[in-house]
Amino acid sequence: MSVINQMLKDLDKRSEPHQLQQVPAAVAISASKSSGLPWRWLILLSLLLVAIALMLWSLKASDSERTIASGPQGSAQQAAENMATAGAAPVKMEPASNALESHRQESPVQASNVPGPANASRGTESGVSREPVSESGSTTQNATEDGESETLTEPTTASAAGEVIAPALSVKTLSEPPVTGSSSAALNTNTPAPGSMAVTEVVLTPAEQAERAMVKANAARDAGKLDEAMRQYAMALSYEPARHEARRQLAALHYGQGQAGEAIKLLQRGLAEFPEQSSIALLLGRLWREQGDKQQALAALQSIGDSDTLARDKWLLVADIAREQEDYALAETAYQKLLSSGMEKAQWWLGLAYAQDAQGKLSDARYHYQRALSTAGLSADARAYIENRLTQLGDSQ
Structure with a gap:
């Protein structure tokens, strides 16, 4: 019994840490040196496990991205809405182990909504892309040129203030096809909008x-x-x-x-x-x-013609041409047409008398000379000529 009691006492002394202070310096140093090797191996093993965990986490993240990219339109929109809802309010920073665990739990749920390879091409057309942002999560929809609407969801990721900000998820969805037929014709009207300027081509007639x-x-x-x-x-x-x-x-x-x-x-x-x-x-x-x-x-x-409004001008010109050509018959006709037009002028009576006098129609010429003298409008030289000619014609009788 004494031997057993002695062994128990020795074990109690070894288990008490304050007993090391009573050990000599040489003995304490040797003990610390001998126990350093296992602790180094433990540290190396821990670092190796952390590296393996990080590799596994990155592989899981890449698989999750491929799954979201290959998913259909509805799955991408649902994932964007879930992430936008989850990232709408700031979340306090959690420990790394809890965040990693929660991420690993959410990844299978997102992957479960992904269809098979038959919808891979359609998922590619949906245009899912990720962009890291540093602001709180929000959802934005933009209209593209080809009639498609683009939904931008910005979940939250971890920021310096301790909030969780997730990478931005850009989901491009196809809008409904344009309406054709009568409805499109009704929408396409030529009525300009109020305040707009319309340019209308005006075609002039000849x-x-x-x-x-x-x-x-x-x-x-x-x-x-x-x-x-x-x-x-x-x-x-x-x-x-x-x-x-x-x-x-x-x-x-x-x-x-x-x-x-x-x-x-x-x-x-x-x-x-x-x-x-x-x-x-x-x-x-x-x-x-x-x-x-x-x-x-x-x-x-x-x-x-004689009934034309310019008939008087015509016969005046004809009378001038006939007198220049000494065509007295034509001149007589022209002056007669002028006098029959309803207007009497002394010059016209004188011209008719002169044309008849030149043709030997002396009696007609004497009568028309006298009509010219009785009509106002003659010059002094014309009156002197008529009087002299009437004297000659009287003597000739």
Whole structure:
């Protein structure tokens, strides 16, 4: 029994740590040296286990990302909504072991919603991507150009303040197909929105374009820009050939610049196309007379009838041409037409008397000389000539 008691006492002494203080220094140092080797092995083994755990955790995280990326549209949206809901409020920092354990527990749940390889292509089109952020979780939807809506979910991850901020999850979902048929036609209207500016093309008629050209031509003529005026008058004629005023103005400008031939050609084309236009015939007759071609002038004036408004101007021109040609018969006819128009002038009575006197119609000439003297408007020289001629005719009787 004494031996057993002695062994128990020895064991009690060894188990008490304060007994080491009573051991000599050499004995204590040797004990610490001998016990250092197992502790080093334990530290190395712990580090190895931590490295293995980190590797396993990274593998699990990569598998979870692949699972979310290959999942269908509905699973991605559900995962984004769950993560957004979970990350809506800040969460206090938990120990690393608890966070790792919770992450390992959530990963199988997300993977369980992933369909098989048949939906892999559709999951790829959903466009799931992760981006790390440092702000609190939020969900954003953006519309893309091809009619798709993009949902951005930003869960929380761990921040410096102790809050948990998860990586951002970007989910791109397909919107409903555009409406076709009658509904799309109803949406596509030409009514501009209030406050918007609509550009409407205005197509002018040939008459309106000719009028605009006439306005420009008249302005250029008044400003002395004759070349521009001629160009605008010609443009007005091209838009509307019946714009006779433009033809007359253009012919006058040609004649004023010494281009009488161009003016005559222009008027001849107009008279051939519009023979009822007496103004063109009268202007053409005057131009032919200025050029010395009396027969062409008389031929042009023949298209003007006696009932025309320009008949008086026609017969005045015919009388002048006949007197220049000493065609007294034609002159007598012209003055008779003038006097029958309802207007009497002393010069016309004198012209008729002179034409009859030249033809030997003395009695008719004496009568018309007297009518000329009785009509006002004669000059002193004309009166002296008539009186002298009446004296001669009286003596000849």
